[in-house]
Amino acid sequence: MPGDRQAAREAVMRAIAGNRGRIASTWVDTQLARATPAIGGEELGEEVQAIISCLLEGLGRDLPDDRVATGHAPLREAVADLSRRWARLGASPTAIATAVFSLKPAILGCMAPQAEEALLVGRLIDAAALVSFQTYVDSREEIIQRQNRQLLEISTPVVHLWHRVLAVPLIGTLDSARAQIVMESLLQAIQDHQAAVAIIDITGVPTVDTVVAQHLMQTVTATRLMGADCVLSGISPRIAQMVAQLGIDLSEITTRSSLADALTEAMRLVQEEGRTERTPAG
Amino acid sequence: MTHSDLSSTSLQTVPIHTEEDLLTARHAVRAAALAEGLGLVAQTKLVTAASELVRNCYVHGGGGVLRIERVLPPPRRGLRIVVADQGPGIEDPDAALADGYSTGPGLGHGLGGARRLVDEFELRSEPGRGTTVVITRWTA
Ligand SMILES: Nc1ncnc2c1ncn2[C@@H]1O[C@H](COP(=O)(O)OP(=O)(O)O)[C@@H](O)[C@H]1O
Numbered sequence A: 001m002p003g004d005r006q007a008a009r010e011a012v013m014r015a016i017a018g019n020r021g022r023i024a025s026t027w028v029d030t031q032l033a034r035a036t037p038a039i040g041g042e043e044l045g046e047e048v049q050a051i052i053s054c055l056l057e058g059l060g061r062d063l064p065d066d067r068v069a070t071g072h073a074p075l076r077e078a079v080a081d082l083s084r085r086w087a088r089l090g091a092s093p094t095a096i097a098t099a100v101f102s103l104k105p106a107i108l109g110c111m112a113p114q115a116e117e118a119l120l121v122g123r124l125i126d127a128a129a130l131v132s133f134q135t136y137v138d139s140r141e142e143i144i145q146r147q148n149r150q151l152l153e154i155s156t157p158v159v160h161l162w163h164r165v166l167a168v169p170l171i172g173t174l175d176s177a178r179a180q181i182v183m184e185s186l187l188q189a190i191q192d193h194q195a196a197v198a199i200i201d202i203t204g205v206p207t208v209d210t211v212v213a214q215h216l217m218q219t220v221t222a223t224r225l226m227g228a229d230c231v232l233s234g235i236s237p238r239i240a241q242m243v244a245q246l247g248i249d250l251s252e253i254t255t256r257s258s259l260a261d262a263l264t265e266a267m268r269l270v271q272e273e274g275r276t277e278r279t280p281a282g
Numbered sequence B: 001m002t003h004s005d006l007s008s009t010s011l012q013t014v015p016i017h018t019e020e021d022l023l024t025a026r027h028a029v030r031a032a033a034l035a036e037g038l039g040l041v042a043q044t045k046l047v048t049a050a051s052e053l054v055r056n057c058y059v060h061g062g063g064g065v066l067r068i069e070r071v072l073p074p075p076r077r078g079l080r081i082v083v084a085d086q087g088p089g090i091e092d093p094d095a096a097l098a099d100g101y102s103t104g105p106g107l108g109h110g111l112g113g114a115r116r117l118v119d120e121f122e123l124r125s126e127p128g129r130g131t132t133v134v135i136t137r138w139t140a
């Protein structure tokens, strides 16, 4: 680090270390005046104390000014903690970033900063505000993904259609995550209902490419391993042609173009199984 | 004559970086095919072929981009899909095109299948530099 930058670092560290209480209370007052989320002064005080301590530690490490917030893990976590807590309380990402930014005047207010020192504090806190923003985005992303998974589960119901006949009407895309859930819920339902036949209806699946075909074949295989038959329905001539052109052989799988045809076939299979069970072999 | 000799206009570009992007890409291709007046069977073929290519781009190529272009006359009108990535490339394109060849857990029917579903198919790949697949469906 060049000498003047090093000197600025040390001056800022001295100013923060010597004015912890004042910086914290200025910051808390600013937040209380904005009345952003419903957090009490005491809790705000703890949050900012934690950040200030980590800031000091981070400044003592050999990291460029704009990397202290991301590179010093405890500081990154302290800022992320604050962001997550505020986000849960309903604060907007702007409000959270603004709160982090307000550390800047709180720190500069207790020193007579040289130009280089003011720039340093700016770089430091700007990066911290970015961390808070990123945390907000990440936690939203996590919530969205969780909701997606929940939506997947309710959008792939297994329907008990008839005595010992189950159906899974698939709608939309059959990506790997969805295929996994379909497989699991179907196998569970086969066991629960002692089903003899499972119908997988793909009328609502717009694109049957090789990955979809592979998922379907895996589901059929798993169903058979459970001792049940499987009928694929919704294989229109157009889809059948597509699958054939992809070079995929569905001849081992019973397919029907409509759900009604598939149900007829399923009932025949159930009856047949009933007969072979009653008639002793030989 | 190679594809790049024909004049064409770019209609839309879809980045391919997530599983959701695959869906967006399929929708975009379907919409373009519909707008160009392709019938249901032709639409389905083009979308299925594009679906294979964008999945390869995402899974094998580490992501990239899909571009939809309208090929202008002369001599023919058509819809062209370009799927490009800067991934590892394909060592042996002939092998990759063969049915059943896969370096992953896939069925290995994607590239060969896509080729059968369209009118023109061009695979350009340089190991270490990426892969570009261009498919064309003539509309007139
Ligand atoms: N964009 C790409 N980048 C790198 N390798 C690719 C790409 N597309 C296809 N490949 C290679 O070609 C093989 C065959 O592709 P494909 O026929 O779609 O089968 P699959 O995707 O099921 O493996 C792949 O396993 C992979 O090794």
Ligand SMILES: [Mg+2]
Binding pocket: B052, B055, B056, B106, B108, B109, B110, B111
């Ligand atoms: Mg593939």
